[in-house]
Amino acid sequence: MNVVVLIKQVPDTYGERKLSPEGRLDRDVSDVIIDEINERAVEIALQLQEDVGGEVTVVTMGPKSAVDTIRKALAMGANKAIHIVDDGLAGSDALQTSGAIAAALKTIEFDLVIAGNESTDGRSSAVPAMLSERLKVSLLTNLVTLSVAQGSVAGTRSVENGTMEVRASLPAVVSVAEKIADPRFPKLKGVLAARRKPITTLSISDLGLFPLEAGGENSWTQVNDVIAQPARTSGTVITDDGTAGTQLAGFLAAAKLI
Amino acid sequence: MGKILVLAEHDQHALKDVTRELLAAAARIGEPVAVVVGLPGTGDALLAELGAAGAKTAYVAETEHAEDVLATPAVLALETVANTVDDIAGILIASSVDGKDVAARLSVRLNTGLIADAVNVEESDGTVMATQQVLGGTYSVKSTVRGIPIITIRPGTIEVTQPTSAQPSKITIDIVVDPVGSGQVVARDEDEIASSGRPDLRTADIIVSGGRGIGSKENFAIIEQLADALGAAVGASRAAVDAGYIEHKAQVGQTGATVSPRLYVAVGISGAIQHLAGMQSAKTIVAINKDANAPIFQFADFGIVGDLFEIVPQLIKAVNARRSDELINI
Ligand SMILES: Cc1cc2nc3c(=O)[nH]c(=O)nc-3n(C[C@H](O)[C@H](O)[C@H](O)COP(=O)(O)OP(=O)(O)OC[C@H]3O[C@@H](n4cnc5c(N)ncnc54)[C@H](O)[C@@H]3O)c2cc1C
Numbered sequence: 001m002n003v004v005v006l007i008k009q010v011p012d013t014y015g016e017r018k019l020s021p022e023g024r025l026d027r028d029v030s031d032v033i034i035d036e037i038n039e040r041a042v043e044i045a046l047q048l049q050e051d052v053g054g055e056v057t058v059v060t061m062g063p064k065s066a067v068d069t070i071r072k073a074l075a076m077g078a079n080k081a082i083h084i085v086d087d088g089l090a091g092s093d094a095l096q097t098s099g100a101i102a103a104a105l106k107t108i109e110f111d112l113v114i115a116g117n118e119s120t121d122g123r124s125s126a127v128p129a130m131l132s133e134r135l136k137v138s139l140l141t142n143l144v145t146l147s148v149a150q151g152s153v154a155g156t157r158s159v160e161n162g163t164m165e166v167r168a169s170l171p172a173v174v175s176v177a178e179k180i181a182d183p184r185f186p187k188l189k190g191v192l193a194a195r196r197k198p199i200t201t202l203s204i205s206d207l208g209l210f211p212l213e214a215g216g217e218n219s220w221t222q223v224n225d226v227i228a229q230p231a232r233t234s235g236t237v238i239t240d241d242g243t244a245g246t247q248l249a250g251f252l253a254a255a256k257l258i
Numbered sequence: 259m260g261k262i263l264v265l266a267e268h269d270q271h272a273l274k275d276v277t278r279e280l281l282a283a284a285a286r287i288g289e290p291v292a293v294v295v296g297l298p299g300t301g302d303a304l305l306a307e308l309g310a311a312g313a314k315t316a317y318v319a320e321t322e323h324a325e326d327v328l329a330t331p332a333v334l335a336l337e338t339v340a341n342t343v344d345d346i347a348g349i350l351i352a353s354s355v356d357g358k359d360v361a362a363r364l365s366v367r368l369n370t371g372l373i374a375d376a377v378n379v380e381e382s383d384g385t386v387m388a389t390q391q392v393l394g395g396t397y398s399v400k401s402t403v404r405g406i407p408i409i410t411i412r413p414g415t416i417e418v419t420q421p422t423s424a425q426p427s428k429i430t431i432d433i434v435v436d437p438v439g440s441g442q443v444v445a446r447d448e449d450e451i452a453s454s455g456r457p458d459l460r461t462a463d464i465i466v467s468g469g470r471g472i473g474s475k476e477n478f479a480i481i482e483q484l485a486d487a488l489g490a491a492v493g494a495s496r497a498a499v500d501a502g503y504i505e506h507k508a509q510v511g512q513t514g515a516t517v518s519p520r521l522y523v524a525v526g527i528s529g530a531i532q533h534l535a536g537m538q539s540a541k542t543i544v545a546i547n548k549d550a551n552a553p554i555f556q557f558a559d560f561g562i563v564g565d566l567f568e569i570v571p572q573l574i575k576a577v578n579a580r581r582s583d584e585l586i587n588i
Contacts, residue, residue: 013394013512013531013532013535014531014532017393017394017396018393019392019393019397019399023399023401036513037513093371093372094362094365094372094374095365095366095369095371095372098366118513120512120513121393122374123374123375123392124358124362124372124374124375125358125362125374126358126361126362126365126372126374127362128362129329129358129359129361129362129363130362130363130365130366132363133362133363133366133367134366136439137439138439138440138441139328139329139359139363139440139441140328140441141355141358141359141441142355144506154444157355158355158506158507159354159355159356160354160355160458160460160507161448161449162446162447162448162449163446163447163449164443164444164445164446164447165443165444165445165446165447166328166441166442166443166444167441167442167444168440168441168442169438169439172441177506178496178506178509178513179506219371220365220370220371220372220403220404220405221371221372221373221401221402221403221404222401222402222403222404223399223400223401224387224400224401224402225399225400226397226398226399226400227397227398227399227400228396228397229391229395229396229397229398229539232538232543232556232557233556233557234555234556234557234558234559234561235558235559235560235561236559236560236561237550237555237558237560237561237562237563238561238562238563239550239562239563239564240562240563240564240565240568240569242568243572244562244564244569244572245568245569245570245571245572245573245574245575245576246572246573246576247562248544248546248560248562248569248573248576249573249576249577249579249580250576251544251560252521252544252577253580255542257464257520257521257542258488258577258580258581
């Protein structure tokens with residue numbers, strides 16, 4: 001069974017993250033890393049591979065520097081990678097991104113696409129669902145468990161008021177939530193092996209996209225205004241002298257919070 | 259402005275709160291039109307409620323597959339309405355797990371832009387503008403869409419309007435759902451938080467969250483007791499979730515729920531940047547932590563340095579005492 005994992009390079013959530021006045025991520029202020037949810041997606045793909053065989057291909061769309069993200073996934077154990085990279089893609093929105101990824105996936109054979117449920121930067125959770133629609137395959141999102149058997153994928157899907165057991169026939173696109181798996185750390189051997197694993201790069205013309213299908217200028221969504229929220233400041237801090245609980249109740253009552 | 263389609267979320271018998279919020283948002287920017295997808299009979303069951311919440315018209319698609327096929331019935335219904343009704347100026351969908359799937363798939367079908375997880379919508383010079391809070395609430399961004407905007411709206415962010423007694427006109431639409439080729443639901447299970455009777459974390463007015471400092475699943479009862487004394491929802495840090503003190507659904511932060519309650523009480527939580535990303539828009543933040551250098555104190559409006567196992571029981575007592583005083587005064 002051939003599995004594709006979608007991965008994305010994002011600003012490290014531990015560091016400072018900034019938006020430009022155009023509403024784009026300012027990549028210069030932040031360290032960029034593979035989004036943690038994608039490491040979990042790679043992990044579950046590798047576990048599936050251990051069970052049923054096949055190849056794991058990671059696919060990313062991003063600037064040249066995103067090759068580090070690819071190397072991380074290859075070092076974990078993925079077999080090969082596709083890097084969709086073209087200056088003309090900068091600033092693409094989810095609809096455009098899903099179009100470029102769909103075009104890339106048409107160049108390979110796959111049974112299952114695994115994505116993170118939401119990136120830590122965009123957080124729109126849109127690309128996996130858009131991709132399923134473009135590829136005309138079934139979709140299962142927000143999975144906390146995942147298994148494949150007899151031409152179908154099944155799992156537990158986390159929703160607001162509980163969980164549901166879900167299934168879909170392959171090929172399918174799924175997205176996984178944080179609980180799916182804890183990612184393995186790449187071993188030195190994996191890091192070395194990653195250097196020799198194939199990375200195919202695809203540009204806008206390789207993908208056969210129309211120029212209008214890519215890039216911030218042609219994006220379906222346009223940012224009109226970016227406002228930085230004022231940072232929070234600290235208020236009263238007391239050290240417990242045995243009465244802090246009662247004092248806090250007083251504070252809450254004075255603020256009409258109880 | 260034109261018609262604003264609203265995908266009604268419901269449990270087949272009653273509307274979910276977010277549907278009233280979506281209809282209220284729709285009324286700000288145009289004429290609210292509900293789209294209902296449900297089991298046979300759902301349309302009639304919900305019509306009065308939809309009217310009360312401001313819907314002028316309700317398009318109803320009923321199918322046996324409303325509950326066992328994911329997203330596809332709603333995508334088909336919205337696609338059908340969008341392609342047959344003139345003068346549509348926007349489509350509003352809840353930013354829920356299901357709603358996000360529907361919105362994203364519809365965006366491809368209709369080939370139009372999506373704005374995800376908006377906290378406000380407004381009309382500006384004849385176009386719909388949506389506000390999002392991004393990068394953990396550090397920025398507020400206003401965007402527009404080329405074409406008909408599809409906007410998902412974060413539950414609990416839009417104030418509902420006064421109920422009216424209007425009955426919307428009902429228009430039935432036919433959809434044909436083929437379960438093959440779609441995600442299918444085999445079973446559903448409601449979890450404890452949903453049946454605990456406590457408010458929903460994402461929309462709660464008051465939240466009490468516990469972190470790694472709570473120390474064990476058994477000890478986590480202290481958080482629940484404080485929550486109940488305050489009429490609050492229960493939240494948690496990722497460390498508390500990872501340690502198994504409470505289920506993931508309670509997680510607040512970057513990869514958990516984004517909340518903006520009136521009061522957020524962080525107990526035994528250090529205040530990591532990823533936790534802050536989910537709760538920094540709370541009106542008032544209270545922190546209890548034994549480490550005076552914990553980052554949470556840089557953001558708290560009221561902080562107590564001390565042992566939570568001393569402070570929380572005393573706080574519960576004091577809150578309950580004030581409550582019973584109030585009762586006596588009444
Ligand atoms: C990609 C990514 C996403 C993440 N997403 C989230 C997220 O969504 N939500 C989230 O919360 N975290 C998230 N994190 C994790 C985050 O970085 C922190 O690890 C986590 O928030 C720490 O949880 P904590 O504050 O409970 O634990 P700790 O940092 O260990 O803090 C525990 C605190 O309890 C205090 N304490 C201990 N005993 C007592 C006592 N008896 N009385 C009073 N205080 C006591 C200690 O002083 C300490 O400050 C994410 C991390 C990454 C990398």
